[in-house]
Amino acid sequence: MNTVSGMALRKLSEVEPGAMRAGLLAVLVHVIFFAFMIFGLNWKTYPTEPVMVDLWSSLPPAVQPATKAAPPPPEPKPVLPPPEAAPVPPRIETPPPPPKPDIALKEKTEKPKPVEKKPVEKKELVKKEQEQKERKEKERKEKEQKEQALKEQKARVAAEIAQLQREQQEANVKAQAKAAQAAAQSRLANEMAEYKAKILAKIRRNIVMPPDLPGNPVVEFDVTLLPGGDILDVRLRASSGFAAFDSAVERGIFLSKPLPLPPDPTLFPKFRNLSVKVHYHE
Known part of the structure; x- marks a missing residue:
């Protein structure tokens, strides 16, 4: 790059004195452009890949490397003079897409947590206990009423049977008395x-x-x-x-x-x- 700049300056100085400033500006623009191309495209950071580790209960036997013959040294290449670099036109490249925030990555990688059910409020529990207590009390009263009605019915039947027996006995006594008379x-x-x-x-x-x-x-x-x-x-x-x-x-x-x-x-x-x-x- 220094060679290219020197050649450009030498040509500008030979052409005309006023073109030197324009050449310096052109060289400066190229230097900034190359710096932007070198350092601007490497600013994106990539997350490190996970490392997989295998655990061994015992070490495997070491493998003896096979002995190979050393390769012959390469032949020296002839040094050629560097070609003159043609001026590279500026390229307009589209900027890379912005990286997704870590929160979005975490949302994708992490599974959604199940929604925890809210505990039943104390008032609802008290209400349910009260309703259950009232239902049991109602069932108990209905059972007592049925038992009382059954007892009364049995008592009425027993009283009717006793009355019929007394009437039958009285009729028998009257019949016996009448027969005796x-x-x-x-x-x-x-x-x-x-x-x-x-x-x-x-x-x-x-x-x-x-x-x-x-x-x-x-x-x-x-x-x-x-x-x-x-x-x-x-x-x-x-x-x-x-x-x-x-x-x-x-x-x-x-x-x-x-x-x-x-x-x-x-x-x-x-x-x-x-x-x-x-x-x-x-």
Whole structure:
């Protein structure tokens, strides 16, 4: 470059004195341009590449380098005079794209972090606990109400069953009492009929019937008795139309005392006043 500048200055000085300044300016512009080309294109910094390291548990055996014959020394080249450098026209080059900031590189290399969920606020937790507590309390009350209703229903059913049982027992008692009363009445009627038949049979045995009475006349007397069967009074209620037959029956009644009575003294009132009806023919 010094040779080129000297030659340019020598030519300028030979041409004309006023062109020397123009040549100096041209040389200065070329020097600045070459400096810009050399230093301006190397300002960009590149990140260092990562270094890969292999870890060995033991060192591999050393490889013995093969012995080679030393190459012969190169032949010296003839020195040629440097050619004259032609002036290089200025080139307009597009500036390189600006480097991306480290933040963008980090965003690409780093994975997005998952968004952490915010913790539930205390008010919401308290509200949920309160709602859960109210729901449990409601369920408990509903369960108690169902159990109470079931108990009341069972109590009503038991009361109805007990009432039906009492009514059935009362009906059974009434039926038994009625049956017992009917049996007692039947027994009393049978006993009274039995002893009236005995009284009538005893009286007929003591009657002396008058002979040859027409038809079958009937006479009726009212007899009043005393306890033990004694006769207190005898009265004629309905005559047979034959005085002899009426007198014979009255004598037979007196001759039949004491009249047979039931052993139960409670039945004596039924025999105190007797109606004795006698037929001429049995």
